[in-house]
Amino acid sequence: MSDLPLLKVNALSKFYGSRIGCQNVTFELWPGEVLAIVGESGSGKTTLLNCLATRLAPSAGSVEYRMRDSQFRDLYRLSEAERRFLMRTDWGFVHQNPADGLRMTVSAGANVGERLMAVGDRHYGKIRATATDWLGRVEIAEDRIDDQPRAFSGGMRQRLQIARNLVTNPRLVFMDEPTGGLDVSVQARLLDLLRGLVSDLGLAAIVVTHDLAVARLLSHRMMVMKDGHIVETGLTDRVLDDPQAPYTQLLVSSILQV
Amino acid sequence: MTELATYNFAYLDEQTKRMIRRAILKAIAIPGYQVPFASREMPMPYGWGTGGVQVTAAVIGPKDTLKVIDQGADDTTNAVSIRAFFQKTANVRVTTRTAEATIIQTRHRIPEAALQTGQILVYQVPIPEPLRFLEPRETETRKMHALEEYGLMHVKLYEDIARHGHIATTYAYPVKVEGRYVMDPSPTPKFDNPKMHNSPALQLFGAGREKRIYAIPPYTEVVSLDFEDHPFEIQTFSQPCALCGAKGSYLDEVILDDKGGSMFVCSDTDFCEVRQEKGHRGHLAANPAEAAE
Numbered sequence: 001m002s003d004l005p006l007l008k009v010n011a012l013s014k015f016y017g018s019r020i021g022c023q024n025v026t027f028e029l030w031p032g033e034v035l036a037i038v039g040e041s042g043s044g045k046t047t048l049l050n051c052l053a054t055r056l057a058p059s060a061g062s063v064e065y066r067m068r069d070s071q072f073r074d075l076y077r078l079s080e081a082e083r084r085f086l087m088r089t090d091w092g093f094v095h096q097n098p099a100d101g102l103r104m105t106v107s108a109g110a111n112v113g114e115r116l117m118a119v120g121d122r123h124y125g126k127i128r129a130t131a132t133d134w135l136g137r138v139e140i141a142e143d144r145i146d147d148q149p150r151a152f153s154g155g156m157r158q159r160l161q162i163a164r165n166l167v168t169n170p171r172l173v174f175m176d177e178p179t180g181g182l183d184v185s186v187q188a189r190l191l192d193l194l195r196g197l198v199s200d201l202g203l204a205a206i207v208v209t210h211d212l213a214v215a216r217l218l219s220h221r222m223m224v225m226k227d228g229h230i231v232e233t234g235l236t237d238r239v240l241d242d243p244q245a246p247y248t249q250l251l252v253s254s255i256l257q258v
Numbered sequence: 259m260t261e262l263a264t265y266n267f268a269y270l271d272e273q274t275k276r277m278i279r280r281a282i283l284k285a286i287a288i289p290g291y292q293v294p295f296a297s298r299e300m301p302m303p304y305g306w307g308t309g310g311v312q313v314t315a316a317v318i319g320p321k322d323t324l325k326v327i328d329q330g331a332d333d334t335t336n337a338v339s340i341r342a343f344f345q346k347t348a349n350v351r352v353t354t355r356t357a358e359a360t361i362i363q364t365r366h367r368i369p370e371a372a373l374q375t376g377q378i379l380v381y382q383v384p385i386p387e388p389l390r391f392l393e394p395r396e397t398e399t400r401k402m403h404a405l406e407e408y409g410l411m412h413v414k415l416y417e418d419i420a421r422h423g424h425i426a427t428t429y430a431y432p433v434k435v436e437g438r439y440v441m442d443p444s445p446t447p448k449f450d451n452p453k454m455h456n457s458p459a460l461q462l463f464g465a466g467r468e469k470r471i472y473a474i475p476p477y478t479e480v481v482s483l484d485f486e487d488h489p490f491e492i493q494t495f496s497q498p499c500a501l502c503g504a505k506g507s508y509l510d511e512v513i514l515d516d517k518g519g520s521m522f523v524c525s526d527t528d529f530c531e532v533r534q535e536k537g538h539r540g541h542l543a544a545n546p547a548e549a550a551e
Contacts, residue, residue, distance in 0.1 A: 081405045103392075103413070110416045117416065118409025124419055124485040146420050 004066060006031045006172060006204050007052070012061035014047050020228035021047035025061070027223065027233065031171065034198055034205045036215035036236065038251070039225035045208045046176055048225070052206060053093055053174045054083050065172075088115050092165030092173035096180045098157035101164070102149045108135060108160055109145040115168045134163040138193060155186035159193065166197065173198075175207045179214055191217050212255055216240055224248045268315040268348040274298055278316035278471070282462060285473035290435030291403070292386050297469040307340060307365055308466030310382030314363050317378060317462070318344065323351045325359035330367035330508065330525035337365075354528050366429075368450040370507050370529040373459035375476065381444045383465035386472065388432045388442035408440045411483055419488055428493065434481045435474060443480075449492045449508045454480040499524045500542035502533035 005028040014021035022044035029035055037045045050056035052063055054075050064072045068090065075083065087093070095101040102111055112131040113121075121127055132142055138159040140152075149157050158178065165173060178194065179187040195218055198205055207218055215222050215236055222239050224232040224247065232245040243249045266272065274296075281295035300308040318324065324344050328336040332354040340363060341352050353359050356371040363380040373379060389399045392410050402410070411432050418426045431448035435441050443454060444463060454461060454474060461474040474480060484490040498505045500521035507529060509522040521542050524530035534543065 080401075084405060084407065106392075106413055106417050107420050109420055110413045113416055114409060114413050117412040118407065120409075122412070122484075122486050124416065125487050127416065128420075 004070070005029060006033075006066050008062075008064040008072065009052065010062045010064070012048070012051055012063060013059050014044075014051050014056065015059045020044070022051070022225070022228045025230055027230075029172075029204055029206065031204050032202045033221065034203075034207060034219045036219035036222040037206065037208045037225060038210065038212060038215050038222055040210060040251070043225040044228040045210075045225055047228075049174055049176055049206060049208045053091070054087065055093075068171075088118055089168045090170050090172065092162075092170045094158075094161055094165055094173065094175040094178050096177040098149070098154070098161045101161045102157060104150050105148060107146045107148055108140065108152070111149060111160060111164050112167050115164065119168065130167060134167050135160075137197070138163040139189075155182055155190060158182065158190060162194070162197070166201065166203075169201070171204060173203055173205045175205060177209055177211075178207065179209070179211065187214075194218060212240060212252065224251065265347045267320070268318050268344065269301075270298065270312065270315045274312075275316040278312055281471045282313065282316065282473060285462070285471050286460070286475050288439070289474055289478050290439030290441040290472060292470040292472045294469055295471050297466045300466065301343075302339070304467040305384060306336060307363070307382035309464030309468075309471070310363050310365070310380050310466075311340060311343070311464075312466060313380045313462050313464035313471060314344065314361060315348075317380070318348055318350060318361055320348070320350065322360045323353050323358055325353050325356065325362045325528075326364075327362065327367060327369070327526075327528075328365045329510070330369075330529075331527045333527060355532075356526075356528050364446075366445050366447075367508070367525060368446060368453045370504075370524070370526040371532075373453075373457055375458040377459040379457075379459050379461045381446070381461065381463045383442070383444040383463045383470070384467075385430075386442055386444075386463065386465040386468050386470040388430075388440055403439060406438070408434075408483075411440055412485070415483060415485065415488075419485070425484065425488055425490070431490075432483050434483060436479050437481075440483070441472060441474075447493060447508060448482065448490075451480070451482045451490070452492065456480075495522060497522055498540060499530060499533075500540040502530045502538045502543070503540040504530070504533055504538070 007029040009025060009027050012025040013023045025048055039045050051058040063075045065075055066072050109128060109131040112134050113127040116127050132145060135145055140156055140159060149160055179190055209215055219236045222236045223230050226247045232239060232248045240252055243252045277296055281293045285293045300311055302308060326337040326341040328334040344350055345352055356369040361378045365382045387399055389402060389410055392414055393399050415425050429445045429447050430442050431451055433441055433443055433451060456477050458476050460476055463472045482490040495509045499507060499509060501523050504524055508525045510525045511520050511522055513520050
């Protein structure tokens with residue numbers, strides 16, 4: 001890990017009128033680190049994630065990102081062109097519903113290749129070879145490369161969405177409930193795959209989830225949110241094994257034991 | 259003359275023509291950029307060339323000579339009625355000869371004969387947005403044009419190759435104009451794309467229903483998009499025109515009987531007729547001696 005953070009978030013707040021989306025969030029994310037944001041429904045997890053990923057303008061505070069030239073830039077002072085370029089090269093965003101992140105009417109190969117073509121790749125053979133390679137890495141059979149995602153199962157779609165995001169070797173990936181809506185065995189496989197990819201590629205990731213098991217498996221560090229505020233933050237194992245805040249204690253003790 | 263009501267010259271009122279000319283000037287200043295304009299109701303249905311007719315009406319003058327083609331032909335319904343429309347409302351000279359025309363309104367073809375300086379080619383455009391079938395949101399496609407995000411256009415070509423083994427788009431083949439805007443050349447066959455590049459004529463595109471005008475000024479770079487390992491290619495035909503024997507012109511298939519018989523003839527009727535007058539003969543051409551009897 002580098003000695004400089006990748007992302008610096010300072011007093012970030014988002015208000016919906018008088019209602020609080022998230023308030024006064026401050027943290028830093030280091031390269032290669034996986035941070036989980038957990039909390040119950042309506043606690044502001046997704047609002048925070050969208051503010052970080054420039055999908056939603058915050059009401060106050062700043063988000064600084066260390067670009068590839070090691071300069072920190074305030075994301076909300078970037079031009080729209082720079083921001084969109086960043087989003088499709090250096091970042092990934094994995095939606096809960098794969099249909100939001102995929103082009104459902106073009107083939108799997110084109111879905112993976114789109115980012116390559118967007119950054120100027122103009123060699124069909126190379127694009128296809130890269131797409132084939134990535135489909136293999138997310139365990140999608142090579143002969144499905146020309147099928148549309150609508151012919152895929154939920155788990156395959158989610159894996160395809162991950163491949164589509166990782167093809168440009170991003171440094172930071174945002175994930176919004178990446179395993180939501182998948183059955184338990186598919187979830188387990190996806191988590192295993194994600195864990196492998198994140199450690200192989202040295203990705204930094206911010207994962208929003210309400211599932212503490214997902215946080216336990218994937219993340220190094222976690223933040224617990226309640227009513228738009230961060231109530232506790234720390235190493236994942238520490239927070240889950242020795243919760244300090246009353247709300248975290250409640251959350252951890254409410255996990256069903258099978 | 260005892261007419262009670264007459265049309266203004268070329269049907270449209272002067273204020274409307276002024277508005278359209280302003281859009282045209284802007285379109286010429288930014289080659290390939292789609293300029294919105296306040297498209298009018300025309301006395302013809304959408305899809306029949308309302309955009310092209312408005313552009314022609316705005317640029318035509320009493321001294322102009324008009325030619326109208328539909329799929330290359332001067333004698334099809336659309337071409338005949340638009341030609342008659344301007345004869346009636348503007349009383350301009352009309353012709354079927356490409357070389358004699360100062361304004362050529364076209365639907366789906368560029369004439370085979372090379373265009374000259376001073377000529378204006380007006381295209382009738384059904385869907386001006388090349389990204390439309392990939393990205394349905396107008397707000398998003400405008401942003402993509404503004405930020406020059408054209409990766410999606412190649413996704414379409416990728417899909418073609420993945421499905422068919424080659425770029426199967428044969429018409430409305432996307433081009434990049436002057437290294438900046440990606441443009442839909444209207445549903446002309448890709449055979450005609452190279453003719454747009456560095457053409458000495460002014461090319462104007464009007465989409466009536468979609469309310470957009472765009473343009474390619476004379477001598478502008480127009481490049482068809484492709485992949486390095488799948489370069490842009492135009493259609494080729496295995497046989498010459500059955501009437502004039504031309505090789506290397508764009509051919510239409512004409513059904514001859516109900517037993518599967520057909521012939522291939524030039525889609526550009528004027529080009530074909532001029533060649534036949536000069537004595538070129540295809541294998542199915544009528545014998546002039548027999549025809550005279």
